[in-house]
Amino acid sequence: MMTSLFSSFDPCSSSNLFNNWLSTLMFILIFPSTYWMINNRFSILMKNIINTLHNEFKLLIGTHAPSGSTLLFIGLLMLIAINNFLGLFPYIFTSTSHLVTAISLAAPLWLAFMLYGWVNNMKFMFAHLVPLSTPNLLMPFMVLIESISNIIRPGTLAVRLSANMIAGHLLLTLLGNQTSASSSFILIIMLFIQILLLLLESAVALIQAYVFAVLSSLYSSEVVAH
Template sequence: MMTSLFSSFDPCSSNNLFNNWLSTLTFIIILPSTYWMNNNRLSVLLKNISMTLHNEFKLLTGTHAPSGSTIMFISLLLMIAINNFLGLFPYIFTSTSHLVTALSLAAPLWLAFMLYGWINNMKHMFAHLVPLSTPNLLMPFMVLIESISNFIRPGTLAVRLSANMIAGHLLLTLLGNQTSSSSSLILMIMLFLQITLLLLECAVALIQAYVFAVLSSLYSSEVISH
């Protein structure tokens, strides 16, 4: 039973292995063309969203962040959010629920931030390992704790995104499997619960993309000297 539930999150369980991963790039079709003489409504909407996110990430990264760094976080947020929404449609593989996809997004970002910080701001990185007002006796332990917390950051980002996407899909699958042999009253209740859970999953898809991008921007702000 558990194997049949989790098989929807395993690309190897399908004969169309390569087609499953193509769903990650499906969002390119949704993006509007930038070569029209007049902007359509979707272009104006995306521009307004991008400007709002730019102002938000500019506050998080600080004034010392390199110019154009917010574009990376905006693109990351939009890509994860669209892939999360696409996973709610039938017969579309949710690539963000796979740990490989989440780690492929989190690990390179974390490694780039760490290399930039240790190469350009080594003193700041060493000072960040020991919080202010730490007793001398606890300093070695704080260095160890902060080092471990830095190393597990890509794992926590990836697991948070994958686990939240898997949890909602599993609940929808479990509720859907109970409707085959149910009475009319139970069927109406299950349908109401599924619609409510689907709306909640839409909110979770957007929130998880926002959390992933915000935490990535906060990690980048820590390696830049203030």
């Protein structure tokens, strides 16, 4: 029995679900089929998706990025998308709805980009703090604003991912709690609405993974562009 609306996001809410965080690693079960000697339909589909993502991330990162850097963002997108999508199934914990998971993905990337930029492109990083055509009077304020915007980047990435995952699950939970005391006509309407919300959440699960990976690649392009 659910004690509160947010207990569905609590990994320790039930003694029978103590291993909820293991759902984060369930995507590993998908990849062995890509190593078959004879390609199947799934492996062909995965290769086409990876090639498409590689070409797109290559355009976002630019030609100055080290070779193979697109694999980092492709793997990040796959990890988040699979965990988001698995969270829509019953009794599978949505680990990406927790800030702990989202921060663990965003903060190391942001820190690595900042260290690389300040060590290798220090002049560019200082110049990036003051946009072009900024009046001399506003330069100190612009440095402060740009510094704050750089510092909060991992937080905004994490909150965006977690908030979108929580919002959809809360709507599904709220509608599901109302079905027990509803008439047959209302029950049919709510079931139809829940199906539409489930389709919407499936799209959101993929879109949020794509947005997270694209923003991370754009942040990396800022430090390797010069």
